[in-house]
Amino acid sequence: MKSPITGKEMTLTRERRPMDFRKEAFEVVFHFYRCEDTGEQFTTTEQDEVNMNQVYNQYRDKFNIPFPDEIIRIREIYGLSAAKMSEVLGFGINSYRQYEAGEMPSVANAKLIQMAGDPKQFIEMLKLCSTLDGKTKSKYIHKAQQLAEERKRNIFSLNFEEYLLGNRLADIYSGYRNPSMEKLTEMVVYFSQQLEPYKTKMNKLLFYADFLMFKQSCFSISGARYKAINMGPVPNNFQSLFEYMANNGEVDILTTEFPGGYTGEQFSAKKDRPFNPDLFSEVELSVLQRVATAFKQVSTNHIVELSHLEEAWKSNEKSKGVISYEYAFELNPIL
Numbered sequence: 001m002k003s004p005i006t007g008k009e010m011t012l013t014r015e016r017r018p019m020d021f022r023k024e025a026f027e028v029v030f031h032f033y034r035c036e037d038t039g040e041q042f043t044t045t046e047q048d049e050v051n052m053n054q055v056y057n058q059y060r061d062k063f064n065i066p067f068p069d070e071i072i073r074i075r076e077i078y079g080l081s082a083a084k085m086s087e088v089l090g091f092g093i094n095s096y097r098q099y100e101a102g103e104m105p106s107v108a109n110a111k112l113i114q115m116a117g118d119p120k121q122f123i124e125m126l127k128l129c130s131t132l133d134g135k136t137k138s139k140y141i142h143k144a145q146q147l148a149e150e151r152k153r154n155i156f157s158l159n160f161e162e163y164l165l166g167n168r169l170a171d172i173y174s175g176y177r178n179p180s181m182e183k184l185t186e187m188v189v190y191f192s193q194q195l196e197p198y199k200t201k202m203n204k205l206l207f208y209a210d211f212l213m214f215k216q217s218c219f220s221i222s223g224a225r226y227k228a229i230n231m232g233p234v235p236n237n238f239q240s241l242f243e244y245m246a247n248n249g250e251v252d253i254l255t256t257e258f259p260g261g262y263t264g265e266q267f268s269a270k271k272d273r274p275f276n277p278d279l280f281s282e283v284e285l286s287v288l289q290r291v292a293t294a295f296k297q298v299s300t301n302h303i304v305e306l307s308h309l310e311e312a313w314k315s316n317e318k319s320k321g322v323i324s325y326e327y328a329f330e331l332n333p334i335l
Contacts, residue, residue: 001044003035010035010042014329021055024062028054029329053218056104057176065110067170070178072100074117078143088129088140089116119148164237164244166225175210175220175325184222184241185250186279187288192251193269194292199242199253201300202267203234204307209291211312212335213284214328221284226323228316232307233323249273294335306334
């Protein structure tokens with residue numbers, strides 16, 4: 001970006017600084033351009049969004065306020081419009097739609113939204129709603145009752161997925177997304193179709209996709225947590241996650257014996273299991289494609305070497321710790 005004062009190229013800079021929101025101060029990795037001659041600082045629209053999203057994410061995390069994707073999901077499970085959901089919860093007619101678009105709800109409204117995520121509590125809310133007619137109430141109560149029964153039947157599967165993905169609360173270690181087995185599985189299906197990678201490379205593809213998305217938007221794609229191990233960043237519980245996907249018929253994992261006793265596990269897409277792009281936004285799809293294109297001709301050994309150059313791995317390798325998505329801002333320019 002050129003300085004509007006001197007016309008010279010400016011330096012892209014990142015530094016930690018506090019930003020205020022609703023009488024709270026949050027430390028963020030502030031992105032800006034600096035004019036070397038004048039010392040003036042400038043930001044683009046994209047940088048403003050990244051800077052503010054860091055603030056909003058920390059505020060939501062601190063006060064346990066659901067993120068927009070969760071607010072959308074809670075409404076969609078009942079099949080309500082945003083206006084009807086506002087009506088049931090007693091909000092202004094456009095409030096729920098605005099919250100889905102990213103506006104920050106009050107702490108009180110956030111608690112009501114979270115309560116609505118429990119079908120049993122949502123039924124009580126419907127019963128108390130005085131603006132819905134009896135037929136409409138009965139329709140949504142029936143839907144909520146079906147969901148409650150479905151959750152009972154699938155409790156083991158749900159609990160197992162939560163165990164594999166870790167704590168379901170969104171935080172900096174999940175890229176401020178609620179972990180989604182559905183989206184992580186779809187990412188694996190996508191890379192299986194595009195690259196047929198071995199397991200070690202698949203781990204790196206997932207890491208780069210989630211962290212690149214966070215670098216651009218302050219949100220990951222899948223909400224997966226990543227750990228630093230000897231072979232580079234990997235999704236936490238990756239062995240069990242991949243076995244779970246294969247056992248559910250999402251992908252095939254083929255075993256190959258190499259000289260020297262080494263066994264390779266290669267992902268292969270199933271012909272009767274197409275990739276579902278509808279789960280992703282246009283930006284998320286572009287990130288998946290960008291990662292697949294960048295690493296299509298890169299060997300497994302080379303992508304491991306590249307991942308070892310990332311600060312995300314170097315700063316966490318000794319402790320084998322979970323990697324903060326904040327390291328996404330330091331990704332090397334290989335994509």
